[in-house]
Amino acid sequence: MLGAVVVLLFIPQMKVYAAKSSRIETVDYTTIYQGKTYHKQAYVYLPENYNKNQNYNILYLTHGYSMGAITTWFVLEYDLKYFSEFVPMAGDSWTVENDGGGIAPKATAQKLAKAITKQEYKENDFSIYASVGSDDGTRFSMSPQIKSMWKLAIFNQDNLQYWLDKGGNHNMASVIKQLIHAEKQLFKER
Structure with a gap:
């Protein structure tokens, strides 16, 4: 590079x-x-x-796949001052409880939004490029969380993008496709 x-x-x-x-x-x-x-x-x-x-x-690169995605959501919540772009892959936020994106998506989204606004960040101060394989079981935790996040003012389709790797599973082949997709977003001309 x-x-x-x-x-x-x-x-x-x-x-x-x-x-x-x-x-x-x-x-x-x-x-x-x-x-x-x-x-x-x-x-x-x-x-x-x-x-x-x-x-x-x-x-x-902060190991943002599966359990690493859970860490990525924590970094968004607690260390936004150090990063502006996030790529959580195949994992929801556990800030409220384990599997919080699926079990408590609204509370999870609200806690993430509160953490961001408490730090006085605005919706154009960060970008999230979340992704998961369409056949990956973690999709059932990620999708409800993302949909709940989109309902809050701090998140929108520009700063929170969600991509499904069609046919992708919880494996390295899907990780590579998700990284390639995210790379196009991370390195586009601004």
């Missing part, structure tokens, strides 16, 4: 490789969740001829 800085978060024991002319740096950081402090690492891929005084596009 030329001309971009890629940051990989929440990917334990992952092997990361860079081309000879680029490099990977490890960054240590601390985060607090529900009163508990966690010490983490992120891998940062720096492109060929990286110059710290130059602006670059940045892509944050």
Whole structure:
């Protein structure tokens, strides 16, 4: 990926490789969740001829599939100041309760909306590109949550897009199709 800085978060024991002319740096950081402090690492891929005084596009990969999607919704809720684009795949928000998107979609949507507005963000300050396979069982939790979110003023068809991978299941083939679909949204001209 030329001309971009890629940051990989929440990917334990992952092997990361860079081309000879680029490099990977490890960054240590601390985060607090529900009163508990966690010490983490992120891998940062720096492109060929990286110059710290130059602006670059940045892509944050935060393991947003299945249980990782649940984490992505938490990041939207608690760390919106650090990110503006989210790609939860095959997983609903558990902020209200486990499987909250299916069991309590209205309460889940309302809690997410409240967290965003409490931080004084507006509907054009973030984008969510949610997706799931049409034959994936997690669709039955994601779809009600997304539909409930669309009923609230902070969410709309532009900042909350929902894509079904036709015939997709809860597997890597569907993940790849969902990532390709999201990539088109993340890197379009603005």
